[in-house]
Amino acid sequence: MDSLLNAARPPVFCPGCSHERITRSLDRAFARLALRGEQIAIVSDIGCSGLFDTFFHTHALHGLHGRALTYAAGIKLARPQTTVVVTMGDGGQGIGGAHLLAACRRNLDLTLLVLNNFNFGMTGGQYSATTPSEADVGSGFLNRLERPLDLCAVARAAGAPYVVRCSAYREDVDQVIAQAIAYRGFSLVDLWGICPGRFSRKNRLTVQEIDRQLAGLPSCEGPVPENERREFGAHYRELAAGVKAPEAPLGLSPRFDSQAAGREEVLLLGSAGQRILTAGEIFCLAGMLAGLYATQKSDYDITVLRGPSISEMILSPEPIDYTGITRPTVVFALGPEGVARRKALWAELDEECLVLQAEGVDTPPTRARQVRLALKQQGFSRPDWALAALGALAKSRRVIREEMLLAALEARLSGAALEAACAVVHRVAPAG
Amino acid sequence: MARVWLDGNEAVARGAVAAGCRFFAGYPITPATGILNHMLALLPPAGGICLQGEDEIASIGFCIGASMAGLRAMTATSGPGISLYSEQISFAVGSEIPLVIVDVQRLGPSTGSATRGADGDIQFLQWGNSGGLPVVVYAPVDAADCFRLVQTAFHTSDALRTPVFIASNKEIALTRESLDEAALPVLPPGGRPSPPEGRPYRPFETPEGGRVPPFLPIGGGTLVRQTSSTHGADGYITTDPAEITRMLRRMQAKIEAAAEELALFEHRRAPGADTLLVTYGVTSRSAAAACKTLARRGTPVSHLILKTLWPVPAGAIRRAAEGLRRILVVEMNLGQYVREIERVLPGRSVAFLGQMDGRLIAPETILEAVLHG
Numbered sequence: 001m002d003s004l005l006n007a008a009r010p011p012v013f014c015p016g017c018s019h020e021r022i023t024r025s026l027d028r029a030f031a032r033l034a035l036r037g038e039q040i041a042i043v044s045d046i047g048c049s050g051l052f053d054t055f056f057h058t059h060a061l062h063g064l065h066g067r068a069l070t071y072a073a074g075i076k077l078a079r080p081q082t083t084v085v086v087t088m089g090d091g092g093q094g095i096g097g098a099h100l101l102a103a104c105r106r107n108l109d110l111t112l113l114v115l116n117n118f119n120f121g122m123t124g125g126q127y128s129a130t131t132p133s134e135a136d137v138g139s140g141f142l143n144r145l146e147r148p149l150d151l152c153a154v155a156r157a158a159g160a161p162y163v164v165r166c167s168a169y170r171e172d173v174d175q176v177i178a179q180a181i182a183y184r185g186f187s188l189v190d191l192w193g194i195c196p197g198r199f200s201r202k203n204r205l206t207v208q209e210i211d212r213q214l215a216g217l218p219s220c221e222g223p224v225p226e227n228e229r230r231e232f233g234a235h236y237r238e239l240a241a242g243v244k245a246p247e248a249p250l251g252l253s254p255r256f257d258s259q260a261a262g263r264e265e266v267l268l269l270g271s272a273g274q275r276i277l278t279a280g281e282i283f284c285l286a287g288m289l290a291g292l293y294a295t296q297k298s299d300y301d302i303t304v305l306r307g308p309s310i311s312e313m314i315l316s317p318e319p320i321d322y323t324g325i326t327r328p329t330v331v332f333a334l335g336p337e338g339v340a341r342r343k344a345l346w347a348e349l350d351e352e353c354l355v356l357q358a359e360g361v362d363t364p365p366t367r368a369r370q371v372r373l374a375l376k377q378q379g380f381s382r383p384d385w386a387l388a389a390l391g392a393l394a395k396s397r398r399v400i401r402e403e404m405l406l407a408a409l410e411a412r413l414s415g416a417a418l419e420a421a422c423a424v425v426h427r428v429a430p431a432g
Numbered sequence: 433m434a435r436v437w438l439d440g441n442e443a444v445a446r447g448a449v450a451a452g453c454r455f456f457a458g459y460p461i462t463p464a465t466g467i468l469n470h471m472l473a474l475l476p477p478a479g480g481i482c483l484q485g486e487d488e489i490a491s492i493g494f495c496i497g498a499s500m501a502g503l504r505a506m507t508a509t510s511g512p513g514i515s516l517y518s519e520q521i522s523f524a525v526g527s528e529i530p531l532v533i534v535d536v537q538r539l540g541p542s543t544g545s546a547t548r549g550a551d552g553d554i555q556f557l558q559w560g561n562s563g564g565l566p567v568v569v570y571a572p573v574d575a576a577d578c579f580r581l582v583q584t585a586f587h588t589s590d591a592l593r594t595p596v597f598i599a600s601n602k603e604i605a606l607t608r609e610s611l612d613e614a615a616l617p618v619l620p621p622g623g624r625p626s627p628p629e630g631r632p633y634r635p636f637e638t639p640e641g642g643r644v645p646p647f648l649p650i651g652g653g654t655l656v657r658q659t660s661s662t663h664g665a666d667g668y669i670t671t672d673p674a675e676i677t678r679m680l681r682r683m684q685a686k687i688e689a690a691a692e693e694l695a696l697f698e699h700r701r702a703p704g705a706d707t708l709l710v711t712y713g714v715t716s717r718s719a720a721a722a723c724k725t726l727a728r729r730g731t732p733v734s735h736l737i738l739k740t741l742w743p744v745p746a747g748a749i750r751r752a753a754e755g756l757r758r759i760l761v762v763e764m765n766l767g768q769y770v771r772e773i774e775r776v777l778p779g780r781s782v783a784f785l786g787q788m789d790g791r792l793i794a795p796e797t798i799l800e801a802v803l804h805g
C-alpha cells in the first residue's frame with residue numbers, strides 16, 4: 001500500500017518533535033488497514049496537532065480549538081462509511097473537555113489521537129490540562145496550583161470503550177493506532193511525546209523517562225470491557241427506523257357559520273394543572289371551525305403543577321395582525337395565581353367585558369360584568385374547570401356555540417379523552 | 433379553504449424538512465426548544481439525523497461537520513446560545529460552509545427573560561463574526577413566513593455557500609395561529625453549485641467570473657479540504673497578501689453583490705401618505721394594525737416590511753422612502769436597525785420608536801408616534 005503522506009507538504013515540526021514520528025506512524029497505520037485517502041477524513045483543530053491534516057492525501061477538516069470532536073461527529077453521522085480520525089493536543093482536552101466527555105459517553109465510531117506533550121507548544125509553552133504540577137513551563141507558577149488530568153482515567157470513567165496510553169516512541173505505535181482505528185466505537189489513544197521546542201528545554205523529559213512514568217501508571221491497552229457497548233451511529237439508525245412520522249399539522253375547514261362581528265379577545269387565567277393551554281387551543285379550533293382566524297399565546301412558569309397558567313386567545317373574521325390583548329371580551333378567572341399574575345388588568349376592564357369566575361376564586365375590583373360559575377358544586381374537578389367554563393360560555397352563546405366546541409374537541413381529541421371532554425361540555429350549566 | 437394550526441417553531445421545523453434539511457443539532461433553550469422537539473419528531477422518519485449536543489458549541493459543530501459531509505443542516509437557539517455559536521459562525525462564514533441558523537430571540541441582555549420576546553440580536557447576527565464579513569439574515573413576521581423563509585434560507589445558504597440566519601422572536605415562535613394552507617407553499621428544491629467535470633478540484637476555486645466555489649462533500653470520491661485558517665483556493669494556509677485579498681473580497685462581494693436579489697420585503701404604499709413606517713419581524717403586525725386604523729382616520733401611512741435584514745436592502749428602502757417627509761423605524765430593541773436606515777437615507781428625517789420590556793409594541797403606541805412623535 002502506498003503512503004498517503006503528501007510529498008508536496010512534508011511535516012514542518014521543530015527538530016526532534018514527537019509529532020513527526022506520530023505523523024509517519026499514522027501513515028503506516030492507514031497502510032496496515034489498506035485505507036485509501038478518499039475513505040479517510042482527518043479532523044484537527046488548533047495547535048501543532050492541527051497541522052496533521054495538511055500532511056496527508058485524505059479528506060480534511062481543520063477547525064476551532066478543542067472542537068475537532070464536534071465536526072468529526074457530524075461527518076461520521078452523515079457518512080458512516082468514512083473512517084474519521086481526530087488529532088488534538090493536550091491543550092484541546094482542556095478547552096474541549098465537554099466534547100471529550102460527550103464523545104466517550106456517546107461511543108460514536110471515531111478515533112481520537114491525543115498528541116500529548118504536556119504544554120501549549122505553539123503559543124509559548126503555557127501549561128495545559130496535562131502539565132505536571134512540578135514542571136517549569138511558560139505560565140509562571142500557575143501550573144503548580146493545579147493537578148494534571150489523567151486523560152485515560154477520565155475517558156474510562158466517562159464510558160470510552162477503547163482507551164490506550166502509550167509512548168509516541170513505542171516500536172509498534174503504528175499497530176496501536178491501526179487497532180484503535182479498526183475498533184468499532186470511540187477509541188482514544190493518549191500518545192505521550194516530547195516537545196523539544198518548549199517543554200523539554202526546561203524539563204528533563206526523555207524517551208526513557210516517558211517509559212518510566214508510563215510503567216508507573218495503570219496500563220490502558222485497548223478495550224475497556226465494562227464500557228463496551230453498541231456503537232452510537234448504528235444504534236441511532238436502528239432506533240430512528242422505529243420512529244413513526246408525525247401527523248401533518250391540524251388543518252380545519254369551516255363547518256359552521258360565524259356570528260362574530262369583529263375581533264374577540266379572550267383570556268383564560270388559571271393555575272398550573274388546570275389544562276388552561278389545552279382549553280385555549282380547543283377554543284381557537286372552535287373558532288376556526290366557524291371560519292374565524294385564531295391566535296393563541298400562553299404564559300406559564302417553568303414549574304409543573306404549580307404557579308399561574310394563562311392563555312390569551314383571539315378570534316377574528318379578518319387575519320390577525322397584532323396578537324396582544326387590548327380589550328378582552330371575556331376573561332375567565334379560574335385560579336388565583338393567574339388572576340394575581342394579571343393584577344393590572346382588572347382596573348382596565350370595562351362594562352362590556354364578561355368575567356366568568358369560578359366559585360371560590362376572587363378578583364380585584366372591576367367594572368366588568370362578573371358571573372360566577374359553580375363548577376365545584378356541579379361536580380367538576382379542577383383539571384376540568386377550564387373546559388367546563390368554555391362549555392358554560394358556549395351554552396350561553398357568547399363568542400362560540402356548543403356545536404363549535406364539541407366539533408373542536410373531536411378534531412383535537414380521540415377515544416376516552418374525547419368522551420370525557422364531551423361529557424363535561426354536555427353536563428355544564430350555561431353561564432348566568 | 434382549510435386553515436392550518438401551528439406556531440412559528442413548528443413552521444420552521446416543517447419548512448426545513450420540506451427544503452431537504454436532513455441534519456439538525458441543538459441544545460435546549462427557551463424559546464427555541466420547540467424546533468429541536470419538532471425536528472426530533474420529523475427527521476428520524478425522514479432518514480435524517482437529529483442530535484442534542486452537549487452544549488451549543490457542539491451543536492453547531494456537528495452541523496458544520498454534517499454540512500461539509502453534504503447534508504443540509506440547521507441549528508436553532510436563542511440569545512445566550514447565539515453568543516456561544518459566535519466562534520463557529522465565524523468559521524462557517526470564512527470557510528463558506530452552508531448552514532441555517534435560527535435565532536429565536538428573547539429579551540436580553542444575557543440570560544435575560546426566557547419567555548419574553550425582543551429583537552435584540554439584529555446587529556449581533558451581522559457583526560457577531562470575527563473578521564466582519566457580511567451574512568444573510570431573514571426576519572419572519574409570522575408562522576407562515578417561518579415556513580417560507582426557512583426554505584429560502586436553505587436555498588441562499590446552498591447557492592452562496594454561507595450561513596444564513598432566521599431572526600425569529602419568542603412572539604412568533606410560541607404563538608400558535610391559523611394559517612391559510614395557500615400561505616405555506618413548498619418551494620422548488622435548490623442546491624449547492626457543483627464543479628465542472630474534467631478539472632482537478634480545488635475547494636475554494638471559483639469559476640471564471642463566479643464568486644461561489646463549487647461544493648463537493650467530505651467523504652466523497654474526490655478529496656476535499658476544509659479549514660478555519662486563512663486559506664487560498666487550494667484550501668491550504670496562505671500568507672500571500674494578494675491571495676488573501678482576493679479570497680476575502682470575493683466572500684464580501686458574493687453577499688453584497690447579491691443584495692438586490694436577496695431583498696425580500698413588502699411595501700404597502702398608501703396614497704397621500706407623508707410618513708413611511710419601517711418595520712421587520714413581529715412588530716410589522718402591530719404596525720400593520722396601526723396603519724389600518726390611521727387609514728380609517730384619514731391619515732394614511734406607507735409601510736415597508738423588511739424580511740431580508742442583511743444584506744441591507746438599500747434599494748428597496750430608498751425607493752420606499754422617495755417623496756415622503758418622515759421615516760419612522762419601529763423595533764423591539766433600543767435602536768439597532770434604525771442605524772442602517774439612517775445610513776441608507778442620509779440627510780432624511782428618520783425617527784425611532786423602540787421598546788424592549790418583554791411586551792409586543794402595541795398598535796396604539798405606534799399610532800401615537802406617527803401622529804404626535
